[in-house]
Amino acid sequence: EWLEGEGLGTRILRDEQFAGVRPQLAYECGRIAARIHGIDVVEKGLDRVLARITAADYVQQTWSRYKEFGTPHPMIDYVGCWLMQHLPETHRDTLVHNEFRNGNLMVSPDGIVGVVDWEIAHIGDPMRDLGWLCTNAWRYGETLPVGGVGAHEQLFQGDED
Structure with a gap:
């Protein structure tokens, strides 16, 4: 499926076209991560094809x-x-993207339109995704801890809502 958006982390952090959406991205990442982690891996048959x-x-x-x-x-x-x-x-064992980070999120000026790069997804601890998103490398020189776009509290609030 073709997605219209930007996946290059440095552009998402610096291009003016994303200035309006950047303040919401940490929260939105939390919501999307919660949706991923809420997928029933047994019902979808993922437990038969993904490593734990x-x-x-x-x-x-x-x-x-x-x-x-x-x-x-x-x-x-x-x-x-x-x-x-x-x-x-x-x-709790959930679907884990395993590379949930700035650079694997397709972003438009309206928000996140998709998550790409699923080849190393597995079943495991959902905190792996939240932690990976907060790794310094995916901030591309920015100081905000969640992918360079927001605070931990925003990410956690999105994950809880």
Whole structure:
């Protein structure tokens, strides 16, 4: 399906045509994430085709890749150990986009028109999507924590509404 919109994160953050919609994007991201996470994976048959990946799986996979480099960094070692000791104890399994971020959201001057790049979607903890959207890399030099467009509170409010 063809979507009319912009997917390049830097343009969404800087082009004047998106100035009017930028203040609503963090909230809108929360609403869209909630819709994605609300999809019944069993009813849709997604549990038969998508991998189930836990937080522990992610941390262990990342840790293993890091160790393969053979170049220790004390801060990464510390954070890796901390993460393994502080994994979420419970979460509900949902559909997880896994790259829910500025750059995979198609945006028009009216708002978000679609979410693209689904090839690594899986079943897991929905906080993965919210956290990924708040990663510094997807702010493209902007300071606002949610993809460079808004505050955590806006994202969480959209997710809860």
